Amino acid sequence: xxxxxxxxxxxxxxxxxxxxxxxxxxxxxxxxxxxxxxxxxxxxxxxxxxxxxxxxxxxxxxxxxxxxxxxxxxxxxxxxxxxxxxxxxxxxxxxxxxxxxxxxxxxxxxxxxxxxxxxxxxxxxxxxxxxxxxxxxxxxxxxxxxxxxxxxxxxxxxxxxxxxxxxxxxxxxxxxxxxxxxxxxxxxxxxxxxxxxxxxxxxxxxxxxxxxxxxxxxxxxxxxxxxxxxxxxxxxxxxxxxxxxxxxxxxxxxxxxxxxxxxxxxxxxxxxxxxxxxxxxxxxxxxxxxxxxxxxxxxxxxxxxxxxxxxxxxxxxxxxxxxxxxxxxxxxxxxxxxxxxxxxxxxxxxxxxxxxxxxxxxxxxxxxxxxxxxxxxxxxxxxxxxxxxxxxxxxxxxxxxxxxxxxxxxxxxxxxxxxxxxxxxxxxxxxxxxxxxxxxxxxxxxxxxxxxxxxxxxxxxxxxxxxxxxxxxxxxxxxxxxxxxxxxxxxxxxxxxxxxxx
Amino acid sequence: xxxxxxxxxxxxxxxxxxxxxxxxxxxxxxxxxxxxxxxxxxxxxxxxxxxxxxxxxxxxxxxxxxxxxxxxxxxxxxxxxxxxxxxxxxxxxxxxxxxxxxxxxxxxxxxxxxxxxxxxxxxxxxxxxxxxxxxxxxxxxxxxxxxxxxxxxxxxxxxxxxxxxxxxxxxxxxxxxxxxxxxxxxxxxxxxxxxxxxxxxxxxxxxxxxxxxxxxxxxxxxxxxxxxxxxxxxxxxxxxxxxxxxxxxxxxxxxxxxxxxxxxxxxxxxxxxxxxxxxxxxxxxxxxxxxxxxxxxxxxxxxxxxxxxxxxxxxxxxxxxxxxxxxx
Numbered sequence: 001x002x003x004x005x006x007x008x009x010x011x012x013x014x015x016x017x018x019x020x021x022x023x024x025x026x027x028x029x030x031x032x033x034x035x036x037x038x039x040x041x042x043x044x045x046x047x048x049x050x051x052x053x054x055x056x057x058x059x060x061x062x063x064x065x066x067x068x069x070x071x072x073x074x075x076x077x078x079x080x081x082x083x084x085x086x087x088x089x090x091x092x093x094x095x096x097x098x099x100x101x102x103x104x105x106x107x108x109x110x111x112x113x114x115x116x117x118x119x120x121x122x123x124x125x126x127x128x129x130x131x132x133x134x135x136x137x138x139x140x141x142x143x144x145x146x147x148x149x150x151x152x153x154x155x156x157x158x159x160x161x162x163x164x165x166x167x168x169x170x171x172x173x174x175x176x177x178x179x180x181x182x183x184x185x186x187x188x189x190x191x192x193x194x195x196x197x198x199x200x201x202x203x204x205x206x207x208x209x210x211x212x213x214x215x216x217x218x219x220x221x222x223x224x225x226x227x228x229x230x231x232x233x234x235x236x237x238x239x240x241x242x243x244x245x246x247x248x249x250x251x252x253x254x255x256x257x258x259x260x261x262x263x264x265x266x267x268x269x270x271x272x273x274x275x276x277x278x279x280x281x282x283x284x285x286x287x288x289x290x291x292x293x294x295x296x297x298x299x300x301x302x303x304x305x306x307x308x309x310x311x312x313x314x315x316x317x318x319x320x321x322x323x324x325x326x327x328x329x330x331x332x333x334x335x336x337x338x339x340x341x342x343x344x345x346x347x348x349x350x351x352x353x354x355x356x357x358x359x360x361x362x363x364x365x366x367x368x369x370x371x372x373x374x375x376x377x378x379x380x381x382x383x384x385x386x387x388x389x390x391x392x393x394x395x396x397x398x399x400x401x402x403x404x405x406x407x408x409x410x411x412x413x414x415x416x417x418x419x420x421x422x423x424x425x426x427x428x429x430x431x432x433x434x435x436x437x438x439x440x441x442x443x444x445x446x447x448x449x450x451x452x453x454x455x456x457x458x459x460x461x462x463x464x465x466x467x468x469x470x471x472x473x474x475x476x477x478x479x480x481x482x483x484x485x486x487x488x489x490x491x492x493x494x495x496x497x498x499x500x501x502x
Numbered sequence: 503x504x505x506x507x508x509x510x511x512x513x514x515x516x517x518x519x520x521x522x523x524x525x526x527x528x529x530x531x532x533x534x535x536x537x538x539x540x541x542x543x544x545x546x547x548x549x550x551x552x553x554x555x556x557x558x559x560x561x562x563x564x565x566x567x568x569x570x571x572x573x574x575x576x577x578x579x580x581x582x583x584x585x586x587x588x589x590x591x592x593x594x595x596x597x598x599x600x601x602x603x604x605x606x607x608x609x610x611x612x613x614x615x616x617x618x619x620x621x622x623x624x625x626x627x628x629x630x631x632x633x634x635x636x637x638x639x640x641x642x643x644x645x646x647x648x649x650x651x652x653x654x655x656x657x658x659x660x661x662x663x664x665x666x667x668x669x670x671x672x673x674x675x676x677x678x679x680x681x682x683x684x685x686x687x688x689x690x691x692x693x694x695x696x697x698x699x700x701x702x703x704x705x706x707x708x709x710x711x712x713x714x715x716x717x718x719x720x721x722x723x724x725x726x727x728x729x730x731x732x733x734x735x736x737x738x739x740x741x742x743x744x745x746x747x748x749x750x751x752x753x754x755x756x757x758x759x760x761x762x763x764x765x766x767x768x769x770x771x772x773x774x775x776x777x778x779x780x781x782x783x784x785x786x787x788x789x790x791x792x793x794x795x796x797x798x799x800x801x802x803x804x805x806x807x808x809x810x811x812x813x814x815x816x817x818x819x820x821x822x823x824x825x826x827x828x829x830x
Contacts, residue, residue, distance in 0.1 A: 306718070342719055350716060353712045353779045354709065354779070362722070369702050372701050372703070
């Protein structure tokens with residue numbers, strides 16, 4: 001590929017109170033390449049993206065586009081230069097059609113009226129160019145996540161774009177959807193548009209990226225051609241040290257008692273879960289895997305009591321618990337049984353406007369209070385302990401949690417449940433969208449919990465992950481548990497077959 | 503290891519800066535400055551303004567708005583809104599006055615009954631909002647007229663006169679030189695402040711306002727908490743109604759029309775986010791004071807009522823607008 005630099009970062013530095021987010025970072029992005037940026041949580045990836053897209057201002061350094069220095073003071077400046085960000089939360093109006101979304105603000109009009117026919121035709125052709133056959137009048141909210149993303153991208157392609165910034169675009173996608181998206185990326189690349197790709201998933205980066213730049217603690221660690229580097233080398237660059245293979249994370253020294261803490265019998269929920277039967281032992285790490293839509297989330301939410309089940313029983317420590325939201329949430333909060341780490345941190349987990357301390361202690365206030373008053377010293381100490389134990393990177397306990405990076409936010413939610421003394425922890429895709437090092441930290445934490453006789457039930461669509469850490473794995477397909485495997489029978493092919501084939 | 507040390511030193515340096523910065527970035531500092539500004543302005547414009555007796559007058563005038571505003575602040579922080587406050591004030595007043603007058607109920611009990619009536623309207627609001635899942639703004643828009651109607655039905659459209667003399671104490675009495683309503687307002691503020699800042703109930707209110715779904719998953723009984731918040735707001739409106747009725751020495755179903763707007767103005771002036779999850783009670787107190795001082799000062803300056811309305815609205819927009827600009 002020719003050394004045709006589209007965008008160059010020169011000596012970019014950015015500091016926040018207490019943290020140097022970017023330290024003298026210099027590198028370039030070529031025209032028509034997929035350029036991945038990797039690094040741990042808090043390495044400076046998001047900050048770099050925000051500076052390029054005009055959301056934040058650099059303290060020092062310069063940015064060049066086609067060898068001309070540019071200044072992006074606002075997101076609009078960046079947008080006008082052709083820098084387009086595809087955020088995790090897509091800027092789409094879910095209740096409008098694909099066409100309406102794509103032409104929002106730039107409608108084609110005829111005599112002051114919308115020319116819907118023309119618009120739909122253009123959209124249809126646009127999608128066809130990427131081998132996607134779709135009715136442009138479809139309401140966006142009804143589309144799969146990958147098509148929604150593609151809609152957002154096409155929308156921004158209506159204006160002249162030179163680079164797309166994609167931050168964890170596959171975080172919410174299933175395998176098949178990822179394929180569609182990657183096909184699409186390969187096609188826009190051919191049009192000479194560059195892509196700045198941020199992801200924690202090694203496989204993806206090796207699938208799709210041309211080059212990869214590594215950041216660590218705000219420092220530039222190097223840019224490599226993907227074809228010139230192995231996964232292990234890349235992980236070593238990211239972590240600054242050799243990281244253990246995830247399969248070494250399984251701790252076989254743990255002793256799991258033969259005592260069932262939770263039994264689920266013939267559980268049915270709506271049409272989404274059918275005849276679910278399994279039990280979990282004290283201190284066991286129980287994995288649930290399956291494709292997106294197989295019913296993993298629904299199962300966890302039924303157990304937690306967020307959904308009321310249609311049929312079946314949930315038996316806790318030998319006692320059957322009532323059906324439905326009211327009873328179960330009461331159990332969850334009062335008797336320290338369940339903790340729940342939701343899949344969508346921002347929507348269901350975090351109080352973004354509240355502080356780190358308030359986010360962590362919210363489920364522990366019961367035992368932190370005496371005579372209705374919160375013992376603030378005790379609360380402080382408890383929260384500080386978990387910030388230290390889990391190595392949460394924040395400039396203070398009173399910082400609003402929305403300012404933390406994704407991995408640290410996840411640790412905040414984990415701290416919430418660890419501090420509140422639960423005996424069963426339900427985690428829905430706990431490692432989604434967080435970096436390799438933080439993932440390993442979470443695996444270690446699961447082992448530690450298990451040693452403290454806390455049972456962990458977690459879901460993941462990453463089969464390697466689920467097989468490396470679980471004692472047993474339930475494989476789900478179309479709302480049923482197809483098979484439950486003991487560790488000695490673990491076999492990746494078999495699990496994949498169970499997941500995929502009817 | 504070395505890296506860590508460097509960072510921790512940096513944190514120390516920055517934390518000094520941060521503490522200086524903190525003073526200037528106190529939440530809603532704008533309205534504190536605004537309060538000082540209007541005090542200075544009215545002091546310069548009229549000598550009648552800056553006297554102890556005038557300030558006591560101001561405090562007494564705002565006491566009912568204040569009491570209601572603290573309850574309303576809870577509702578708004580929890581992500582709701584209560585528009586039925588003014589009607590509840592009227593209902594409480596006619597209930598207390600009628601009981602004391604026609605049924606010979608002892609005065610303190612009559613007042614308690616009025617307050618309890620307020621609690622009932624709050625319970626109704628809370629139940630409709632949480633069980634029937636009607637948005638609070640619609641619920642209270644409905645109960646706003648229902649409650650007003652009930653108040654008129656109770657007194658048959660008449661004004662209730664002729665309660666025992668002791669009926670006037672609550673609204674007109676003094677402890678030392680402090681009017682009883684002012685004392686009650688300060689007491690309510692103190693209690694609500696402690697609940698909001700030092701009790702898990704208060705923390706739950708913020709959590710629900712910030713992210714209701716996450717609050718459910720965190721194990722908070724969201725419906726119960728929201729209902730209690732509405733009941734508290736209703737109780738405070740009931741208390742306000744008892745005081746007003748006592749001060750007027752009558753029970754009138756037509757009183758306090760539109761009071762909820764003054765109450766909401768105070769709450770919003772105090773920086774409480776209408777989207778929920780954010781706001782400080784001490785700032786709401788300042789918001790209440792600003793409303794009182796403006797009203798008082800404009801009367802002292804002989805500004806016509808119509809102009810007063812325009813100024814009052816403009817001040818709200820100005821204060822909130824400036825605060826938004828500062829945050830940007």
